[in-house]
Structure formats: C-alpha cells, structure tokens
Amino acid sequence: MHRSLAILALSSLAAASAIQYPFVESSQPETISNKPLVSSNAIQDDISSDKLLKRAKHLFKLAELAIDEYNHPTRVIGSQGHVATLDYIYATLAGLGDYYDISNQTFPAVMGNVFEYRLVLGDSSPNSTAAMSLTPPTKDKEPVFGPLVLVANEGCDSSDYPANVTGSVAFIRRGTCPFGIKSENAGRAGAIAAVVYNNGKGGLSGTLGQPSKDHVATFGISDTDAKPYIEKLQAGEVIESSAYIDAIVESIGTTNIVAQTKGGDPDNCVMLGGHSDSVTEGPGINDDGTGSLTLLEIATQLVKYSVNNCVRFAWWAGEEEGLLGSDYYVSQLSDEENMKIRLFMDYDMLASPNYAYQVYNASNAVNPVGSQELRDLYTEYYTVHGQNYTYIAFDGRSDYDGFIRNGIPGGGIATGAEGIKTRKEAEMFGGTEGEWFDHCYHQLCDTVDNLNMEAWELNAKLVAHSVATYAVSFKGFPERTAVKHNVLSEKSLYHGSKLIM
Known part of the structure; x- marks a missing residue:
C-alpha cells in the first residue's frame, strides 16, 4: 500500500477562483530620478546572508499554516501556506512606496491529488x-x-x-x-x-x-x-492483475505576482523570476524559497537607486505543477509586449546543501540570441570571484522554458536538485561525492536547516549583479529583432520537474 499527497495543476479553460489583489499604480515620483544610478557593487553590498535567512525563517512559518490541511508544512498551490506566501510577497512590495507598479495575474488550473494506490501483476x-x-x-x-x-x-x-x-x-x-x-x-x-x-x-x-x-x-x-x-x-x-488508485482532479485558481519599476525605459526591460510555490510534500525553503526570497530582497534594496532600463520581477505560481504560471504569463503577451522583454533570468534553488555552482548551458546556437551572453555574464562572475562553475542542461525543467520558446533570450543559475555529485564536482565545490546536491529535494526536510548560506549569499549577490548590469545598460547585448526564435524543435522529456514522456 502506498500513499502520495502530490498535488499537481495544469492550465484549464474552466473558470476558477483565486486571491484578487488590487493593482497598485501611481505616477512616478520625482524622487526616483534623484536617486543614484544602481551599480553592481553597491547593490551587492546591500545583500547579506542574515537578511536572507530572516526571510527564510518567516517563509517556513508561513508554510506551517498548511499543517491543518496537509499534516505538515507546505506551500503547494491552493494551500494556506501558498496563500500566505502570496500575501507576504505582495505586502512587502506594496510597502516599498511608489517605486513599483505591482499587479497580480490570476489564472485557472487543475489540481490532482493522489491519496492511495496499489498495483498487483500476477x-x-x-x-x-x-x-x-x-x-x-x-x-x-x-x-x-x-x-x-x-x-x-x-x-x-x-x-x-x-x-x-x-x-x-x-x-x-x-x-x-x-x-x-x-x-x-x-x-x-x-x-x-x-x-x-x-x-x-x-x-x-x-x-x-x-x-x-x-x-x-x-x-x-x-x-x-x-x-x-x-x-x-x-x-x-x-497474468491476472488488479489496479487501485484513489485520486481527485479538480479546478482551482492561483496567482502570479509581477512588479515593474516605474523608472527606466519601459521598452527595454530586464526580467527575472522565481516560483512562489512548493511541492505538496514539503515547505520548499530551498525549492524555491531561495529564488523567490532573493528576488524579494533585491526588489527591496533596488528602491534606493534609479535605473536606465526597467526591471520586472515575477513570482510564478504552479511551477511545480508544470510551469503553469510562467507559461500562462508568456501566452498572454502581445508581440509588442513580448519584444519589450530583452531577456529573462530564472532563479530556482540557490542554496542546495551539497551545492555546485551551476549555469544553464544556454547557447545562441539553439536558443534566442542573447542567451549565451547572459550565460557568459554568470560564468565571468564566478571566475572573477575565484569560484568554479559547471554547465547544466537547458532542457525545460524550469520557468525559462516559456520565454525561450517565444523568442525571449533566457538563462539562469542553480545549485542542484536530485542529481548526484560526482567526484570531480566534489573536488571543484567541496561537499560529498555520490550524494544528491539537495538530499531534501521535494521532501519534508526542505526547511531552513536545508540551506547552504554561503552558496546562497554568493548567488544572491550574482543575481543582484545581473539586475544591476542590465538595468544600467544593454550595451553589447543583442537587440531583439522578432518574436520568432531559433530554438530547435526537439522534443523535451521535461516540462518542469516531472517527466512528460
């Protein structure tokens, strides 16, 4: 007898209810233009492990709000833990004054819950x-x-x-x-x-x-x-057989949160995202609390500065259920709005305990032009800071997928999930050969104790560097020329973290 409480969701045409947040918008205050232009060094100095850890501890308390529903902490979509996470993100952004236009994007989804199953063959x-x-x-x-x-x-x-x-x-x-x-x-x-x-x-x-x-x-x-x-x-x-599954599939609604600077050129936007949800099985403090909280901390610090190009932060819902939020967001973009996004940066799992510094191997040969330039920004940062790095497959497992499929250059960094650390990687990054990068990946133990704070702080500073670099200038970065792109039409085995074929 097996039990599984995995809850999954997919976009659906059926109407569904979800949290509705007000759209927060006002005219750009003059004080924004009087602020110093953001610089990489300055905003990196604003990032500290103490601030990140404080946010992570709060996020875990939010996950605990789901205990009555699931008997353990979780931030899966539809749970009180995820509702509270959205509230926290939105309230934090709204409390930063008039620096951002903040919006929510509600979309329908289908939730499935497998309670119990058994298969007997012969x-x-x-x-x-x-x-x-x-x-x-x-x-x-x-x-x-x-x-x-x-x-x-x-x-x-x-x-x-x-x-x-x-x-x-x-x-x-x-x-x-x-x-x-x-x-x-x-x-x-x-x-x-x-x-x-x-x-x-x-x-x-x-x-x-x-x-x-x-x-x-x-x-x-x-x-x-x-x-x-x-x-x-x-x-x-x-071979006489028996099969048994107790499961439900039902419609729900969930929400993306997007915040864009009022300052900066709105036709040349730096976009970055992380996902606000976890799997059912655990609180998801590394996956992807570290990515979503890194974005929230950088958004908080960015208000001290002005920008030349607009910066757009996104917190996706339903990533664990198949990249639902990011796919929906991109599907709703007109060609004109699509072209305003110069690049998309994905930040998912930045503090794995048995970490490696991983960079998506996003080459221009098979991805929208500009993806390789972003890849090189990450590797140059690690090199300058005396760190090793390794390339990982750019294979559709996270929220960049919808962007590159629609012509938007993309990339990102990570620290590893269920993959096994090799001997060479242990020599490069320390840690334990033969074990998962994150032994708590998609499990109940993905708590605050599951974080490597040294890796998280360095990666958060790298995220800040990526934001500051492109918020100041896209000099040397390829221009967007069309929504069509040169991604190869090979079938991917993944769409998000789960196999689809």
Missing part, C-alpha cells in the same frame, strides 16, 4: 510502482481486475492496442509520445488501467499532463520490474 506488486501525477482514479475509486495485455510499439497510435485490451490492464513501453497520450489511447481502447514501463534504466515517475476524459488510472514501473512480465506475456501466459 502474484506480486512491482517494487518500483508509482502512480502518475494527474492520473484519474480507478472506477468508483475501487480496485479493478483484469489480465495484463502487452501493447504494440509505444502505444502512441490506436492501432497499437489489440482487441483484447478492452477490460484489461494495458502494458505500454515508454517512448515516442507523452504519457498522457498513452493513457488516453488506452482509455479509448477500453482498458481499465494502464502501466507504462521504462525503456531506460530505473523507475518511472511522471505526469499525464493536461487532463482528458479518456485518461485511465495510470502507473509507472521500472525496466527491471517489467522484464519478467514482458517475457511471460510474449510466451503466451495470462
């Missing part, structure tokens, strides 16, 4: 069994029974499903198309449940994505667990 339950996120329940939220039926190819076409899959559990190989398509095809073929087995090494946990009326209860298992079943089915054996 006389055993695969050890690697995981319920897919955003899966529907089995019929009437009760166990269903039927033979396991092997699906041809990868189950991406209706012709892959044999006639005897009706009333059976469809057994489908991962690959070629998203998990949601496989589940949909299985449902249309009459299957009572679906099991997707890995075509690579290890277990398989992902999301079905946008809900469909044809989805059926869907599980993932490892290649190792799948192998003996495949052999038996190919030999003509009958």
Whole structure:
C-alpha cells in the first residue's frame, strides 16, 4: 500500500477562483530620478546572508499554516501556506512606496491529488510502482481486475492496442509520445488501467499532463520490474492483475505576482523570476524559497537607486505543477509586449546543501540570441570571484522554458536538485561525492536547516549583479529583432520537474 499527497495543476479553460489583489499604480515620483544610478557593487553590498535567512525563517512559518490541511508544512498551490506566501510577497512590495507598479495575474488550473494506490501483476506488486501525477482514479475509486495485455510499439497510435485490451490492464513501453497520450489511447481502447514501463534504466515517475476524459488510472514501473512480465506475456501466459488508485482532479485558481519599476525605459526591460510555490510534500525553503526570497530582497534594496532600463520581477505560481504560471504569463503577451522583454533570468534553488555552482548551458546556437551572453555574464562572475562553475542542461525543467520558446533570450543559475555529485564536482565545490546536491529535494526536510548560506549569499549577490548590469545598460547585448526564435524543435522529456514522456 502506498500513499502520495502530490498535488499537481495544469492550465484549464474552466473558470476558477483565486486571491484578487488590487493593482497598485501611481505616477512616478520625482524622487526616483534623484536617486543614484544602481551599480553592481553597491547593490551587492546591500545583500547579506542574515537578511536572507530572516526571510527564510518567516517563509517556513508561513508554510506551517498548511499543517491543518496537509499534516505538515507546505506551500503547494491552493494551500494556506501558498496563500500566505502570496500575501507576504505582495505586502512587502506594496510597502516599498511608489517605486513599483505591482499587479497580480490570476489564472485557472487543475489540481490532482493522489491519496492511495496499489498495483498487483500476477502474484506480486512491482517494487518500483508509482502512480502518475494527474492520473484519474480507478472506477468508483475501487480496485479493478483484469489480465495484463502487452501493447504494440509505444502505444502512441490506436492501432497499437489489440482487441483484447478492452477490460484489461494495458502494458505500454515508454517512448515516442507523452504519457498522457498513452493513457488516453488506452482509455479509448477500453482498458481499465494502464502501466507504462521504462525503456531506460530505473523507475518511472511522471505526469499525464493536461487532463482528458479518456485518461485511465495510470502507473509507472521500472525496466527491471517489467522484464519478467514482458517475457511471460510474449510466451503466451495470462497474468491476472488488479489496479487501485484513489485520486481527485479538480479546478482551482492561483496567482502570479509581477512588479515593474516605474523608472527606466519601459521598452527595454530586464526580467527575472522565481516560483512562489512548493511541492505538496514539503515547505520548499530551498525549492524555491531561495529564488523567490532573493528576488524579494533585491526588489527591496533596488528602491534606493534609479535605473536606465526597467526591471520586472515575477513570482510564478504552479511551477511545480508544470510551469503553469510562467507559461500562462508568456501566452498572454502581445508581440509588442513580448519584444519589450530583452531577456529573462530564472532563479530556482540557490542554496542546495551539497551545492555546485551551476549555469544553464544556454547557447545562441539553439536558443534566442542573447542567451549565451547572459550565460557568459554568470560564468565571468564566478571566475572573477575565484569560484568554479559547471554547465547544466537547458532542457525545460524550469520557468525559462516559456520565454525561450517565444523568442525571449533566457538563462539562469542553480545549485542542484536530485542529481548526484560526482567526484570531480566534489573536488571543484567541496561537499560529498555520490550524494544528491539537495538530499531534501521535494521532501519534508526542505526547511531552513536545508540551506547552504554561503552558496546562497554568493548567488544572491550574482543575481543582484545581473539586475544591476542590465538595468544600467544593454550595451553589447543583442537587440531583439522578432518574436520568432531559433530554438530547435526537439522534443523535451521535461516540462518542469516531472517527466512528460
């Protein structure tokens, strides 16, 4: 018997309610133009680990407001912990006077909650069994029974499903198309449940994505667990099976918060973002409390200065559910507004305890031109400060994705999630070889005690440096020429932190 309280959300056309904050706007006060022009050194000096830690401790108290709902601290969308987080961000910005135009952007989402699941194939339950996120329940939220039926190819076409899959559990190989398509095809073929087995090494946990009326209860298992079943089915054996998922999928609403300086050229905007939500399983103080609080602290310090180019901060909701907030934001931009954003910087997980200084490998060859120049700004900073750095894949796992897909140069830094630190990385950054960069990634222990403050302070100063650099001048940075971009049309395995195919 397994329990999972993972709550996921996806954009939906259904109307949903959410917090409504007033739009805060007033004419630019003369005092802004009388302030000194921001400089990198000055605003870096304003950043300290003490200030960041104080904010992190407060954020954890906000996460504790969800204990009555979830039996532990969390800031997942829809929870009291996330509502309080939005209140905190908005109130902090509104308390800074007339420096920013502040707005909220409410959007509908679909929330899924998997409470309990069980899969028995033959006389055993695969050890690697995981319920897919955003899966529907089995019929009437009760166990269903039927033979396991092997699906041809990868189950991406209706012709892959044999006639005897009706009333059976469809057994489908991962690959070629998203998990949601496989589940949909299985449902249309009459299957009572679906099991997707890995075509690579290890277990398989992902999301079905946008809900469909044809989805059926869907599980993932490892290649190792799948192998003996495949052999038996190919030999003509009958494997009687049972599947059970207790889950809900429902519409909610949630909110992005955006703050833009009143000063600076509004047609040449520096934009940066982090996500305000956590996963259900924990309070998310590193993921992404560190990113969202870094933005909040820099926004607080920036009011001391004037800027030549406008600076736009964004706190996204629903990142953990598939980049919902950032995707929605970009989808609502007109071409004219899109072109005003000169670049987007993503800051997600800046204080992992077993950290590496990671820079997204955003080259101009496969991303909007300007992404590589931003990448080089980060690496030059680390080099100047005597720090090593490493490149990581720019593969759609965080909120930059919607921007680069719509022609806006992007990039960012991180300190590592569930990846394993190599021997070379341990030599470069210290820490422990063979362990996750963040052993509390997406877990209850992602608390204030999970933060490496040395890494966070340095990275927060780098974020401040990136803001100040482009707030002063885009000299040498490529001009935006069109919304169309040169991103390759390769399929990504990720959209956010979860596998989609």
